[in-house]
Amino acid sequence: MISLIQNEMLKIVRRKKIVIVALIIAVLVSLFTYAQYKEQKRLLEQFGSDDWRTTLQQQIIDIQNRLASSRISDEWRSQLQLRVQQQQYYLDQNINPLEPGAPSFMRLFGENSINLLIPLLVMIIAADLVSSERSAGTIKLLLTRPVKRWKVLLSKYFALLITVSFVIVIFALLSYIISGAVFGYKGWNAPVIIGFSAEEGALNTNAAQMIPQWHYLFMEYSLIWFVAIVISTLMFMLSTLIKNTPTGMGVMLAALISGMILSNMVTSWESAKYLFMINLNLTSYLSGNAPPIEGMTLGFSLIILTVWALIGLFISFITFMRQDIY
Numbered sequence: 001m002i003s004l005i006q007n008e009m010l011k012i013v014r015r016k017k018i019v020i021v022a023l024i025i026a027v028l029v030s031l032f033t034y035a036q037y038k039e040q041k042r043l044l045e046q047f048g049s050d051d052w053r054t055t056l057q058q059q060i061i062d063i064q065n066r067l068a069s070s071r072i073s074d075e076w077r078s079q080l081q082l083r084v085q086q087q088q089y090y091l092d093q094n095i096n097p098l099e100p101g102a103p104s105f106m107r108l109f110g111e112n113s114i115n116l117l118i119p120l121l122v123m124i125i126a127a128d129l130v131s132s133e134r135s136a137g138t139i140k141l142l143l144t145r146p147v148k149r150w151k152v153l154l155s156k157y158f159a160l161l162i163t164v165s166f167v168i169v170i171f172a173l174l175s176y177i178i179s180g181a182v183f184g185y186k187g188w189n190a191p192v193i194i195g196f197s198a199e200e201g202a203l204n205t206n207a208a209q210m211i212p213q214w215h216y217l218f219m220e221y222s223l224i225w226f227v228a229i230v231i232s233t234l235m236f237m238l239s240t241l242i243k244n245t246p247t248g249m250g251v252m253l254a255a256l257i258s259g260m261i262l263s264n265m266v267t268s269w270e271s272a273k274y275l276f277m278i279n280l281n282l283t284s285y286l287s288g289n290a291p292p293i294e295g296m297t298l299g300f301s302l303i304i305l306t307v308w309a310l311i312g313l314f315i316s317f318i319t320f321m322r323q324d325i326y
Contacts, residue, residue, distance in 0.1 A: 004155030005162075012125070012163050021121050022170050028117070029178045032109060037182050040100075052096040060087050082290055085203035086196060093193070095210070101187025102180035103213050107220060109175050111287060114224050115280040118171070119231040119256050125163050126235035127252075128245040129156055130320070153320045157236060157313070164232045168225045192216040196288025203288070216286065223282040226302070230276065230309045237312035240319050256280075263292040273300070276308040 012018065043055055063084050067077060090097045098104070130153070176185070194216065195207035231252075238248035259277025272278055273293045279301035284291070291297070 001151060001155060001158075004151060005158050008156050008159035009162065012159060017125055018163065018166065018170075021124055021167055022174070024121065024124075025171055025174050026178065029109065029175050033105065033179045033182050036105065036179075052098045053091065055098060056087055056091055060084055060091075063087075078290055082196075082203055082288070086288055089196075089203070089205060089208070090193065093210075095191050095193060097192075099187050099190040099213070100183050101190070102176045102183055102185050103187040103217060104190065105179035105183060106172060106175045107192075107213065107217060109179075110172075110217075110220050110224055111283045113171075114227055114283050115277075116256060116260060118168075118224055118228050119252075119280070121167055121171070122164055122228045122232045123235050123249055123252055125167065126160055126232045127239060127249045129160055129236060130239040149321050150317055153240070153317060157233075157316075160232055160236055161229065164228050165225065168221065168228055171224075172221055188212065188214040194286055194288070220283050220286060223286070226305070227280055227282060230305045231280075233309040233316075234276070234312045237316045240316040269293075270295075274304060276305055279304045 043058075063080050066072065067080055067084075072080070087097070190213045191210045192213050192215075193208050193210050195205070195209050197204045197207065235248070235252055238251055239245070242248040242251070255277050259275065259280060262272060262275070263278060263281070270293060273296050278292055279296070281289075282298065282301055285298040285301070
């Protein structure tokens with residue numbers, strides 16, 4: 001099994017996919033770092049001060065002005081109202097949620113990447129892991145060896161898990177290194193409040209507690225890694241089922257985009273909470289945002305995603321064991 005995994009890892013390395021993913025991450029982090037830097041300069045010019053309280057108070061005022069509009073949806077209005085209450089809570093507790101530094105950038109970048117960017121990066125790795133070998137016919141040579149089919153597929157899956165885990169590490173490191181060059185590398189012990197919850201559109205702070213930012217980042221990137229594993233497993237299933245790699249990627253991309261759209265439209269469709277794409281934004285539970293459907297919790301979403309991953313893995317092995325390789 002170890003030799004099979006090494007062989008699969010060599011295939012991934014030779015295709016230079018990890019390098020491509022790292023370059024994509026580096027470019028995107030640089031763009032978002034520059035955008036945040038320009039935003040900070042704009043706020044400094046607007047208020048004439050870099051005091052976080054002034055900035056936060058102005059953000060509250062801006063959101064309240066948006067709430068006065070009658071053209072926003074009820075779902076988005078609820079999200080904005082919760083955000084105002086959270087920001088006011090930070091002000092009341094005298095805690096800066098805008099603490100400058102690379103760790104804060106990592107936190108915000110991770111929160112905004114978990115439900116689309118991370119899955120897209122994972123798709124690059126997993127999309128053709130099986131389908132490309134079927135298309136090229138090299139899978140036949142692999143199956144002529146005295147190794148059972150399930151071991152061949154399992155070695156591919158283990159190689160995928162290792163590679164995806166490495167991608168998340170690269171994502172975190174590049175986010176820290178590149179943004180730190182602009183914002184500095186301090187802020188690991190900055191206080192972050194977790195435990196917010198939404199009850200009937202109101203912010204519940206009974207379970208709120210303060211933790212250092214390094215602890216928050218550990219939890220956040222653990223959830224990001226979990227989502228990456230789930231998406232890679234489902235993409236692995238599609239790679240096993242569909243011989244054409246672009247078709248498989250199109251199916252997954254359509255599912256991810258539909259999930260982002262449905263998240264803002266399914267409040268009255270309770271059964272939608274069992275769809276995997278509705279449950280991808282796990283970091284929103286840490287930051288205290290309202291779930292897409294009332295009653296959804298972090299534990300519920302973790303269970304749903306685990307079930308989807310296990311079903312995908314089961315289908316992958318059953319299909320690979322029974323299908324004719326031609």
